[in-house]
Amino acid sequence: MPARTSRPTPLQRPDRPYLALGLEGSANKLGAGIIKHAKDGSSTVLSNIRHTYITPPGEGFQPRDTALHHRKWIMDVIKDALQKAGVSIHDLDCICYTKGPGMGAPLQSVALVARTLSQLYGKPLVGVNHCVGHIEMGREITGAQNPVVLYVSGGNTQIIAYSRQCYRIFGETLDIAVGNCLDRFARVINLSNDPSPGYNIEQEAKKGKRLVPLPYTTKGMDVSLSGILTSTEAYTQDKRFRLDGAESDSEDVVTPADLCFSLQETIFSMLVEITERAMAHIGSKEVLIVGGVGCNERLQEMMGIMAKERGGQVFATDERFCIDNGIMIAQAGLLAFRMGHCTDLADSTCTQRFRTDQVHVAWRA
Amino acid sequence: MSSASSNLIASAELISQGAEAKVYKAQIHSDTVPILVKHRFRKGYRHPTLDASLTRSRVAGEARALLKCLRAGVNVPGIRMVDATEGILGIEWIEGTCVRKLLPGAEAETELSDADTAPFTGVDALMGLIGTEIAKMHLADIIHGDLTTSNMILESSQSLRLVLIDFGLSYHSGLVEDKAVDLYVLERAFASTHPDSEPMFSSVLKAYEVRMGKHWTSVSKRLDDVRLRGRKRSMVG
Numbered sequence: 001m002p003a004r005t006s007r008p009t010p011l012q013r014p015d016r017p018y019l020a021l022g023l024e025g026s027a028n029k030l031g032a033g034i035i036k037h038a039k040d041g042s043s044t045v046l047s048n049i050r051h052t053y054i055t056p057p058g059e060g061f062q063p064r065d066t067a068l069h070h071r072k073w074i075m076d077v078i079k080d081a082l083q084k085a086g087v088s089i090h091d092l093d094c095i096c097y098t099k100g101p102g103m104g105a106p107l108q109s110v111a112l113v114a115r116t117l118s119q120l121y122g123k124p125l126v127g128v129n130h131c132v133g134h135i136e137m138g139r140e141i142t143g144a145q146n147p148v149v150l151y152v153s154g155g156n157t158q159i160i161a162y163s164r165q166c167y168r169i170f171g172e173t174l175d176i177a178v179g180n181c182l183d184r185f186a187r188v189i190n191l192s193n194d195p196s197p198g199y200n201i202e203q204e205a206k207k208g209k210r211l212v213p214l215p216y217t218t219k220g221m222d223v224s225l226s227g228i229l230t231s232t233e234a235y236t237q238d239k240r241f242r243l244d245g246a247e248s249d250s251e252d253v254v255t256p257a258d259l260c261f262s263l264q265e266t267i268f269s270m271l272v273e274i275t276e277r278a279m280a281h282i283g284s285k286e287v288l289i290v291g292g293v294g295c296n297e298r299l300q301e302m303m304g305i306m307a308k309e310r311g312g313q314v315f316a317t318d319e320r321f322c323i324d325n326g327i328m329i330a331q332a333g334l335l336a337f338r339m340g341h342c343t344d345l346a347d348s349t350c351t352q353r354f355r356t357d358q359v360h361v362a363w364r365a
Numbered sequence: 366m367s368s369a370s371s372n373l374i375a376s377a378e379l380i381s382q383g384a385e386a387k388v389y390k391a392q393i394h395s396d397t398v399p400i401l402v403k404h405r406f407r408k409g410y411r412h413p414t415l416d417a418s419l420t421r422s423r424v425a426g427e428a429r430a431l432l433k434c435l436r437a438g439v440n441v442p443g444i445r446m447v448d449a450t451e452g453i454l455g456i457e458w459i460e461g462t463c464v465r466k467l468l469p470g471a472e473a474e475t476e477l478s479d480a481d482t483a484p485f486t487g488v489d490a491l492m493g494l495i496g497t498e499i500a501k502m503h504l505a506d507i508i509h510g511d512l513t514t515s516n517m518i519l520e521s522s523q524s525l526r527l528v529l530i531d532f533g534l535s536y537h538s539g540l541v542e543d544k545a546v547d548l549y550v551l552e553r554a555f556a557s558t559h560p561d562s563e564p565m566f567s568s569v570l571k572a573y574e575v576r577m578g579k580h581w582t583s584v585s586k587r588l589d590d591v592r593l594r595g596r597k598r599s600m601v602g
């Protein structure tokens with residue numbers, strides 16, 4: 001896999017402007033976005049609206065309640081997206097929705113709305129793989145050509161590289177995802193879920209000073225994270241642990257900030273290490289970080305240092321595009337649509353298990 | 366830092382930079398055969414404490430694994446020097462071609478000369494060598510930890526000899542689980558670097574099976590489990 005392919009792209013310039021609506025609701029974020037592909041080949045984000053289901057500290061989001069949240073808010077979110085974009089639903093070329101992977105109930109509640117809109121207005125449907133949505137949006141925003149992709153979110157941890165019309169998974173987590181690991185630890189030390197548990201861990205970690213020993217579990221290009229979570233949790237039962245974070249000169253103490261710091265340093269080192277290994281393996285110098293955890297500035301910083309040491313470059317986006325959103329579904333869906341791909345009503349199902357490498361990436365050379 | 370090891374590095378010729386380390390060709394004495402020096406340099410992104418302890422344990426671990434392999438008769442480079450604190454490991458220089466470059470699919474960045482491919486008799490024979498070597502290593506309870514086609518060298522001598530390299534992530538384990546995961550890592554590396562590699566990997570397994578003998582059944586069963594594990598992973602988010 002050379003860094004740049006010399007083959008021509010199969011994606012033709014559009015003969016007219018194209019508009020797509022993207023609907024996303026695979027986890028606790030509900031999003032709607034409208035993207036425009038202009039005749040000169042450029043894309044514009046017309047609107048990108050999100051509504052997040054936030055649970056009290058110490059609790060995660062349950063599929064049923066999340067689906068109820070999406071059901072309650074989706075009409076508002078879609079109306080808002082159309083209004084902000086200043087387009088009518090009649091102007092759309094297609095309606096894109098997340099087919100998977102994700103939580104069943106929330107996925108279904110959003111897919112149902114997508115199907116209904118498609119029938120009401122006679123618009124074609126496009127089912128989109130959530131992970132491919134993240135990658136395509138990241139490429140579009142950053143302009144990265146053929147990067148190694150680190151996809152890190154609440155439910156996914158994968159190292160991905162493109163080869164022969166497929167996003168191949170080089171490494172992934174063997175158990176829980178990195179976002180899940182951080183979120184669950186946030187619950188253990190009772191951090192707020194607003195705006196997101198991961199963000200609050202990141203802020204807490206900035207105050208941490210002490211690196212406690214944790215397992216370092218890379219397996220080839222894969223990582224295992226569940227044991228690290230257990231070990232970190234075990235420190236909260238340690239007699240040196242002080243939940244109030246009070247430091248003491250006379251005593252040897254471990255604070256929640258220290259644990260957040262140690263957890264981040266250890267996990268991110270592992271992620272950067274396997275990313276570096278994938279880059280060395282396929283000879284790429286670009287790395288793109290996508291997914292909710294990709295907002296973490298410490299992860300971006302560590303990745304930046306690694307890329308610089310290798311003479312490469314790191315691409316990352318901010319929370320508008322890192323965290324789940326509708327616009328990325330619209331982007332990936334519209335690319336597929338322009339290649340002639342549509343999802344028939346009978347096939348417009350969703351699936352909780354939909355691997356990144358199952359998608360035929362028809363729009364790339 | 367001014368130690369014997371750093372002086373050695375200073376006078377050595379940098380060959381490549383992998384993910385883990387910088388690799389040099391060095392000479393301990395001017396009239397002796399060259400050695401390969403692997404320097405695990407400091408990783409700027411990693412916390413210094415974490416970096417130092419990882420480097421130390423990985424150099425020591427690599428040396429230990431190589432020694433065990435040598436004793437068990439697995440084809441690996443011999444050890445020439447170890448400096449764990451500095452992150453330096455000196456091993457025997459192996460002349461040959463990386464297996465990855467011998468197989469279809471890897472980018473044809475360097476055209477292979479006839480000399481490079483001379484002992485190369487066919488993909489099947491090569492796969493057999495790989496399977497046998499891995500089985501020998503697993504019988505000695507060494508887990509490589511990073512089996513890829515980049516980490517195997519076909520020696521360019523008269524006899525057909527495959528050498529396993531880069532034991533940076535290796536460890537000692539008798540568990541069937543670890544051996545199965547080791548094979549799974551290789552399978553995935555094959556699939557991602559060499560398109561349409563299924564028949565190649567099955568020849569590797571065939572040779573592995575022969576060499577493993579009665580231990581094969583349990584590893585094979587576990588390998589099937591491990592494969593499912595990767596696929597079944599639910600991907601929420």
